Ligand SMILES: NC(=O)C1=CN([C@@H]2O[C@H](COP(=O)(O)OP(=O)(O)OC[C@H]3O[C@@H](n4cnc5c(N)ncnc54)[C@H](O)[C@@H]3O)[C@@H](O)[C@H]2O)C=CC1
Ligand SMILES: CC(=O)[C@](C)(O)C(=O)O
């Protein structure tokens with residue numbers, strides 16, 4: 001573990017230098033890693049582990065889109081691709097990568113296959129933390145740990161292919177064999193993490209649910225929509241409003257923030273912009289902070305988990321989701337966005 005200073009707070013992190021891929025391969029050399037579910041994280045993690053030389057199989061319901069995608073990705077039925085129950089029986093490390101709501105339904109089958117000494121691996125603290133709602137209580141004689149890539153499975157794979165890596169958190173919930181921590185870190189390296197920072201299941205799920213509802217996904221769309229509407233109602237055209245709300249942020253300014261931080265991005269804008277941004281960021285913080293407090297409390301109370309479980313386990317979930325995504329896609333801001341994207345020079 002390397003000790004690093006994060007803004008004045010010392011934290012230990014695991015990097016690929018200290019825990020090289022060869023060591024990860026060695027730790028997991030006798031394991032059969034069964035990735036259960038081939039949705040978003042399943043492909044990213046299983047393909048990265050396969051390319052990293054681990055013994056990986058995939059378990060997925062037969063006949064759907066995900067099964068076909070697994071075949072297209074080179075998983076071979078009967079050799080490396082199996083129905084859920086068969087993969088669960090063969091695997092010694094069960095990577096439970098169904099959607100969090102779907103994990104509840106399959107849990108009795110998973111549990112039946114968790115014989116002593118196996119590992120149960122998650123990419124979220126959800127199922128275990130909200131056990132009163134999910135019923136997920138692992139048997140005492142298995143290792144239980146998580147590696148949660150901090151980003152979409154799509155990015156996990158893309159960055160791996162580019163030779164880079166997404167950061168992940170890791171946590172051990174239960175150590176039955178005395179080797180849970182080592183196996184957990186080895187899995188983290190195996191799935192292609194850039195570096196790993198430690199957490200526990202509760203902190204992982206509460207921070208993750210807050211982040212995705214907040215600045216990463218929910219709040220950002222809310223702020224985009226608010227500014228776009230104000231610009232449009234004051235006579236600005238859609239292209240102007242979109243460019244000043246989204247395009248400039250994703251194409252020009254956020255890459256600068258990613259590279260060297262917010263002050264550096266500010267320093268590379270006009271003095272006029274700097275003055276305005278420095279004056280306005282605090283009012284925006286103060287206006288939105290109560291909403292973030294409300295959000296965190298709703299996560300902490302378990303209310304967000306309840307909503308997620310009940311809404312995402314409805315039989316018409318996909319249909320309703322598509323309607324809500326269509327509402328976004330068909331909104332003027334994102335229709336304008338589609339046109340703006342088509343005009344980017346690299347797209348011809
Ligand atoms: N989507 C992402 O990029 C991220 C996901 N995670 C976590 O990773 C885990 C997996 O999430 P996703 O990959 O998003 O899952 P997903 O929503 O893509 O679903 C995975 C698979 O579950 C299968 N499935 C759905 N309902 C089923 C059922 N009732 N019985 C059997 N199979 C069923 C689907 O066929 C699909 O292939 C979750 O714990 C999630 O919170 C963590 C970080 C990011
Ligand atoms: C991509 C990720 O890490 C999220 C946003 O937390 C998720 O997909 O659940």
Ligand SMILES: [Mg+2]
Pocket residue numbers: 149150151208212
């Ligand atoms: Mg996340």
Ligand SMILES: [Mg+2]
Pocket residue numbers: 208209212
């Ligand atoms: Mg999440």
